[in-house]
Amino acid sequence: MAFVPFDFKRTIPDHSWRGILIIVVLLTAGPTIAWELYARSARYRPTLNDTSDLWAQARERVKPDSIVIIGDSRALFDMDLAVLEQGLGSRPVQLALAGSCAYPVLADLAADEKFRGTVICGIVPRMFFAPGGPLVEASEKALKRYRSWTPAQRVSHQLGMLAEERFAFLKERDLTLARLLEKLPIPNRTALSPPRIPPPYFQTTERDRRTRMVEECVRPGALQTRIKEGWLPLFTPPPPPSYVPKEKFLAGVGKAIEARFGDTAAAVEKIRARGGKVVFVRFPMTGKLKELEDQATPRAGPWTRLLKDTGAPGIYFEDYPELAGFDCPEWSHLSGPDSVEFTRRLVPYLKTALAGKESVK
Amino acid sequence: MLFNSLTFVVFFIIVVSVYWTLKSWNARKNLLLVASYIFYGAWNPPFALLLFATSALDFYLGARIAAAVEPRRRKAWTTASVVVNLSMLGFFKYGNFLLENTQWLLAQVGIIYQPPHLNIFLPIGISFYTFHSLSYTLDVYRGVAQPTKSLRDFVLAVSFFPQLVAGPIVRAADFLPQCVAPPAPRAGRFIWGLLLMTFGLFQKTVLADTMLSGSADTIFNYPGPLNTLDAWMGVLAFSGQIFFDFAGYSTCAIGAALCLGFELRDNFRFPYAAIGFSDFWRRWHISLSTFLRDFLYIPLGGNRSGPARAAVNLIIVMFLGGLWHGAAWTFVVWGLIHGVLLVIERVCRAIFRDAAWTESLGVQVLIALVTYVAVCFTWVFFRAGDFATAARLVRAMVGFFPNGEAILTTREILQVAIVSAGLLLAHWLMRNTTIEAVVSRTPRWLVTALWAVMLFAIILNQGSGSAFIYFQF
Incomplete structure (x- = not known):
């Protein structure tokens, strides 16, 4: 080698580094253990975060003839996979995603030429027909991860699950530094619309994405109240943006919703053309949230139109006494035990719907 | 592989532990080379081949530049390196951009041209590693560096995982001299x-x-x-x-x-x-x-x-x-x-x-x-x-x-x-x-x-x- 000697040398600051490293490890371990203990004392339990990685892992399990659940958090909380497996003959893949519009996932399954299975699609009209924004982005983010999931991300996901199943403080929705900063009691500027805050942690998630409401939320108390209070602003449409005339904005939204009906019908038709099936389900809701949804999106509106345009069967919980009597502790989702019972009662209706019999409305 | 990921934490612990355990300097460099390609391939394995091809080509061209006696030949080999490297970068990074702008320019003179949309996946860090690699032939041409005889060392210089995908743009002339002798382990x-x-x-x-x-x-x-x-x-x-x-x-x-x-x-x-x-x-x-x-x-x-x-x-x-x-x-x-x-x-x-x-x-x-x-x-x-x-x-x-x-x-x-x-x-x-x-x-x-x-x-x-x-x- 004839290179000139490398003349650049990084300076190493003059300290006793071994001692510093040992103390740093101890100083970091102390607060981390304390933080874990605090998290456990504040009702948090080790459980998986429902990340795009977990969703992508589930999406990869979809086989050509799989039963797939899509939708929002109600389809996620209210369906028991083991009961469905017993009733329908194979274990469904859970692809419902909290705080999302299910249409992009439905379109993805429709575009998947290999897929000829069954789709159980949970419907909350305000979410399914969202023309864009965070609800659509949530589904698109998960799909993007599935489509471009790198080997490095897969390994990180496996390692992350090992950690999340052991440490309670690993709660990406509640206990990250960013979320903690959001909780600082700083009064907002008067010019600002109230922020739309997603609900805090109130579920456990397993590796197959079976999701259950935590006990603390089933019982009346601070957590339940906080979640209830959060739904109403979240389900109230935001004011039109100031930079577009209201009429123009509303016309644009109307057009987008119309297009969504058409696109959904086309997606359902694609799946059916390959021998697949789609059934829509409206899951239970109660209290003021039900009042709000019934008023904003009455059953005779989007739900009826959806079934008519797609020609797909639908199960609306209120149509069946066996499905209608459930109480949602925080108005929007069933408790863990109720979700098992609800699924047990739902299975016969699903079978009828998927068999194409008339008794399902 | 992201630095801010659990995969990297585990990867780095394994690499560092094995690296300092090995006695042979060649074995250590081999380990770093394999680790760097794993680091890069963890995004999209096929693109590791492109990375290797870029490096191997510049290794060869660097030797040709050094061996050429006539200035005209030296320049020709250097031009070949610049053209190939920039063409590679241009294709992956600017292919669609060029087609879209060509379409726009032709439209200005009344020619309707509908270019195909190239479904090109941008190899991560291509701008960085192209410059890592290109710096070698350019420095050899300028007489700032002499070519290395070790393909392994050069491929490692281009792909060294800490700087591979987002810099700093480390010139081969800065890295290769460090491949000559093993660094002594120093705790500080x-x-x-x-x-x-x-x-x-x-x-x-x-x-x-x-x-x-x-x-x-x-x-x-x-x-x-x-x-x-x-x-x-x-x-x-x-x-x-x-x-x-x-x-x-x-x-x-x-x-x-x-x-x-x-x-x-x-x-x-x-x-x-x-x-x-x-x-x-x-x-x-x-x-x-x-x-x-x-x-x-x-x-x-x-x-x-x-x-x-x-x-x-x-x-x-x-x-x-x-x-x-x-x-x-x-x-x-x-x-x-x-x-x-x-x-x-x-x-x-x-x-x-x-x-x-x-x-x-x-x-x-x-x-x-x-x-x-x-x-x-x-x-x-x-x-x-x-x-x-x-x-x-x-x-x-x-x-x-x-x-x-x-x-x-x-x-x-x-x-x-x-x-x-x-x-x-x-x-x-x-x-x-x-x-x-x-x-x-x-x-x-x-x-x-x-x-x-x-x-x-x-x-x-x-x-x-x-x-x-x-x-x-």
Whole structure:
């Protein structure tokens, strides 16, 4: 080698580094253990975060003839996979995603030429027909991860699950530094619309994405109240943006919703053309949230139109006494035990719907 | 593989442990080579082949350049290296951009041309490793470096995982001499490397991602008119975010390399304390600006052919520097604005060359502030996805929309204000020193406490950070 000697040398600051490293490890371990203990004392339990990685892992399990659940958090909380497996003959893949519009996932399954299975699609009209924004982005983010999931991300996901199943403080929705900063009691500027805050942690998630409401939320108390209070602003449409005339904005939204009906019908038709099936389900809701949804999106509106345009069967919980009597502790989702019972009662209706019999409305 | 991922933590622990256990220097280098290709292939394995092909070709061409006796042949082999490397970069990075612009140009003269949309997947870090590799043949041609006889060493120089995908752009001439003899294990260097990695990750995950990125995204994605305060806060947030993101990556890279006994040069030197734009480019992405200086500005004639030609050269360099960042005209405009600012600065320096008052502290601070504000304006073009967004934001920043929307929360404004103020203060206080000098002067207990705080903040952040911005380049 004839290179000139490398003349650049990084300076190493003059300290006793071994001692510093040992103390740093101890100083970091102390607060981390304390933080874990605090998290456990504040009702948090080790459980998986429902990340795009977990969703992508589930999406990869979809086989050509799989039963797939899509939708929002109600389809996620209210369906028991083991009961469905017993009733329908194979274990469904859970692809419902909290705080999302299910249409992009439905379109993805429709575009998947290999897929000829069954789709159980949970419907909350305000979410399914969202023309864009965070609800659509949530589904698109998960799909993007599935489509471009790198080997490095897969390994990180496996390692992350090992950690999340052991440490309670690993709660990406509640206990990250960013979320903690959001909780600082700083009064907002008067010019600002109230922020739309997603609900805090109130579920456990397993590796197959079976999701259950935590006990603390089933019982009346601070957590339940906080979640209830959060739904109403979240389900109230935001004011039109100031930079577009209201009429123009509303016309644009109307057009987008119309297009969504058409696109959904086309997606359902694609799946059916390959021998697949789609059934829509409206899951239970109660209290003021039900009042709000019934008023904003009455059953005779989007739900009826959806079934008519797609020609797909639908199960609306209120149509069946066996499905209608459930109480949602925080108005929007069933408790863990109720979700098992609800699924047990739902299975016969699903079978009828998927068999194409008339008794399902 | 991201530095801020669990995969990397495990990968790095394994690599470092095995590396320092091995006695043979060749075995260690083989390990680093395999590790670097695993690091790169963990994104998209087939692109590791492209990386190898680029390296192997330049290894061969470097030997041909050195062996050629006639200057004409030397030049021909060098041209071949430049053409092949830039063609590769051009195809993957600028293929669709070129087709779209060709379509537009033809449409201006009435020719309707519908180009195919090339479904090209951009290999991550291609801009960086192309320059790593190209620097070798160019340095051999210039006589700055002699070719290595070891393909393994050269492939390792291009693919060395700490600097592979987002810099610093490490020249083969800086790396290859370090492949000659094994570094002796030194605990101080290793632990200092770990501290730098922690500091880099803290900058990326805590300061860039947690404290600033949300406000920057909110403002740059807002489609309506904004009020002046919000527009400025969004731009300040991005100005801090891009620094912490990129400097964080470079700091991690330098730290990781140190843990393996390799020394990489600084890529940032407190750029927001720059007094003038030429000073800014001596402090920001130093490895790129020196690359462009040595391999483009000087070959173009530099400032040897008079001020007018030097100005043209500067504009050309900054135009290409902008384009290097991405296939979009907004990046080109960003580069061109910097070019124009550099020319204006040269003119001002010529006019006020003998004015003693320009050296006073007040004037220096003022120039530094003007530089920072101007750099912030240029970031608008860098971050905005299109000119409409950039124009709307610039107009909001200069008070064009008195009734513009207020969309940032008070907390977000406070976060941006506090972090930006801290960033500017730190840069100003450290503009004439180095982090190593400052740490040497800092009491041991404070170094320990700050390191522990950074580490705990990273743990608290729970790995929720995103990819590094410069990966897309």
